[in-house]
Amino acid sequence: MNSFLTLVKRDLLLAYRSRGEAFNSLIFFGLVILLFPIGISASEKLLAEIAPGLIWIAALLASMLSLDNLFKEDFHDGTLEQWALSHHSLISFAWARLLSHWIITALPLIIIAPMFALSLNLPTEAIGVLIISLLLGTPLLTFIGGIGVALTTGLKKSSMLLPLLVLPFYIPVLIFGASAVDVSADGWSAAGQLYILAGLFVLGITLAPFAVATSLKVSVSQ
Amino acid sequence: MNSFLTLVKRDLLLAYRSRGEAFNSLIFFGLVILLFPIGISASEKLLAEIAPGLIWIAALLASMLSLDNLFKEDFHDGTLEQWALSHHSLISFAWARLLSHWIITALPLIIIAPMFALSLNLPTEAIGVLIISLLLGTPLLTFIGGIGVALTTGLKKSSMLLPLLVLPFYIPVLIFGASAVDVSADGWSAAGQLYILAGLFVLGITLAPFAVATSLKVSVSQ
Amino acid sequence: MNILIKWYYRLGAPLWFYPLAGKLIPWVAALFLLFLIPGLYMGLVTAPADYQQGESFRIMYVHVPAAWMSMFVYLAMAIAAVVALVWRVRMAEIMIISAVPIGASFALIALLTGAFWGKPMWGAWWVWDARLTSELILLFIYLGILALYNAIEDKTTAGKAMSILTLVGVVNLPIIHYSVVWWNTLHQAATVSVFDKPSIHIDMLIPLLLMATAFKFLFLLILLLKMRANLIEQDVHSGWVKKIILDKQAEMEKEHD
Amino acid sequence: MLFSAHQLSCIRSHKTLFENVSFQISAGQLLLVEGKNGAGKTSLLKLLTGLRRPDSGEVHWNNLNILNSESDFRSHLAWLGHQNPLKEEQTALENLILLGHIRPRNTNSMISALKTVHLGHVKHKFIKTFSAGMKRRLCLASLLIADTPLWILDEPQAALDKAGIALFEDLAEQHLKNGGMIIMTSHHSVNIAPEYIQTLKLGQESQ
């Protein structure tokens, strides 16, 4: 537990030190959303219509791209090797990395999402659901993505593989997340979608760290 | 000239060896386009309406993300240092890298774009303009992006900066590219937009390698 | 030519520049006020209300000079960038980095005032029109230059990298200026031109020109202040700063006697 | 305490690097693995730590296969590979604190460990401003604060200057005197009293 907290603290400190990095996925998120009004010269109505999907897709892409850094540095500088050989279990290491990665890359994005949503004319009623769906969905994206990264992190040319590995698991999250916002923008209740997301959330968050730890062990032994 | 060709050949060979990498931006491109119908549960008409912008934005993002690898490896393994100290000019090095990077990351994307365009119900008449606009626009993206990468390549935490540096220059390309396809989808002539793109193309392709070479020299001297 | 080069290098020497800037500052400040006060008075009080736009057009007296300055500052930076890259004059780099936040502020002011003006005029805060977009891009370029400079720890390298980026960004200036000609947009076409008779009433023009001149002096004023600050900050460890501090101390002691 | 390898062999891309490597060391002994470039020294060390599985043979810690008694073995092991497991954006002290969490701690203070490797005066500096040798020394400091009898080190002297190498030899000898064990590779002669040292030569055939 002690070393778990130290790890989380280290990661947050590092993220703070190189602030830029933490804003990275935030900027990318904003970018994707910003480019749309520019690129499709759309009417306000059209924008509002695609807003839920757009925000969710932007969040998904930002989350996927930030994954790359999840274990790469620790792998290349030998830190991962050290943890694999320590008397602590790799599971607590995995948990710590996943948690701090989510805090660094996804939390800022959730905080800023309402602003973008409003600028895309999403109805105010849907903002709450947007935030809840992101709060449930983005940890899932991080944790599922973590498995993919752990599996590919030892490979030199891993970047191509990753989307292929994680995307099939991302799509359900996207569907439920986006449709939750979509229906609540149309004035309906999004409870159904949110329950499913919550279920996936619990499942993912309990099982993924085991898978991540096992995959890391495999990667490190190459 | 001889060393220029050797470099291009090397890059293409390397790309072929690690085929995955070359498909990387292609997959990302496809992904962005693919996620939209899933995420926004849209009608065919709506999709057709946003198709030009969507394809162009996907191309822009794919191009921007692939930039990261443009000089990174050469910088870290000291190859760049070697070229900077060689009796050849860095400009031919820059040209070779930019050209082969475009061939590897953008060309496949242009080849496959019509397929995506059709699946998004873009009118067949607009396909030709789409290809021409991508042929003119993507080299610009690569060459302009190259300047940004060359400037930031020596930095540890460069990834955040890059979008900020290159995006302002990408936006005009996006505007003209997307609107060329847009107007031709509506049955108008896209000549105006294409002329402007062609002008930017000539400008970018002649000037960018100089800027890239100068920036590389600066980066390598750190 | 020779004199020019000599002048250059003298201006390039911090020890020489620092006190000179110090002496200039009060004069520039005075000139700024000299143009600002009548400009504001005439613009806000004596100029006639526009027959079409009513009183809201008065925002022009901030919007237009700020928009002009956002481009002028960039042009000045680009010239300094050439100087920095070709002749390796460090003062030129200091000038650029000092000018960036000022230019960015002008661009931001132009954008904000434009947006406030656009709401009553066009019924929207923002449209994706060529001039508006290219001005927004200008702001981003300013921010990019600033971020790049701050990201590179070695300031010699940072100065060079920044100069290159500044030069690359110059392409945006003609786009901003001619956007109203090249594309049909919502935005006003040029009303003031060096060659043509201005298409604006003389009572409106005079305060506009006064304000524009005042903004130029404002720029110069802030630039000198910032350059002095940046110089001291970068060179704390170097000899000339110590010398200036010693001189200052000697001066103060003399006053005490 | 006993660490032993039995008939180890290792195959990489269809080439047998070594076969039938066996040895045994006990408290206070150092095993020096020698061999040409590419002989398989790094590969052997990875087998000994359990990072890689041997293609045949077994590694034993106190007569138990290390793959079966993993957590017990690991709480006695300190491993230092080719790379320095340091974060560039953290200071020397912060890095050491983190490395301290990986292995069981002994009672030495971090500060005194940093002083021992002559980094006391830069403990609050970022690693990115360190030269190659300074980084390596910081890694050595992490061994001093760990309560692990078995050190497995891959070219610990690499990048160190003469003073640094002498320092390392001192530390190693001290560790052996206190009943520790060391397994290490090196391309250079190691100035430690020969009664501690066993040598293992890998790859006799011409590479």
Added chain:
Amino acid sequence: MLFSAHQLSCIRSHKTLFENVSFQISAGQLLLVEGKNGAGKTSLLKLLTGLRRPDSGEVHWNNLNILNSESDFRSHLAWLGHQNPLKEEQTALENLILLGHIRPRNTNSMISALKTVHLGHVKHKFIKTFSAGMKRRLCLASLLIADTPLWILDEPQAALDKAGIALFEDLAEQHLKNGGMIIMTSHHSVNIAPEYIQTLKLGQESQ
């Protein structure tokens, strides 16, 4: 042929690494740069190649400042830094061909250069399967096919085994005999006839 440095100084993050470093070497001489970890050896070599600009002082090639006669100087220079400028996904021969394009070529064939550094039998293997020492040898081979009198090498012996070091010393002596010049750093003694060698010690103060 004359290579000389005049009153060089180098500052990194407000710390003066060295000041007033001057030397001069001519055909057939080797300058050995020595100093503790962090003394600034790597930094000095970068000034000498022109990769970094000195904070004061000048470097001259045949009495011309290298910053003014860049392309002339560079066509006489071969530089080898800490890193190996090799591509993992290419074979040894392919890498050598590319390195051959960077510098002016002499008449030695690639194959014979590879044989000289004992890599003839793996010339069609990918670099990623090479050990640290094999990579370094391949870099040495790239010097053999270049027609450049001045070699500037940062720790060329690092990662080499004893045979590799002896090989390097042979090659260096050969180069000096043929009228070449070498500037290099090393933490170890260099076994080359002392009449060729000048030594430059950096950083006398304790680091």
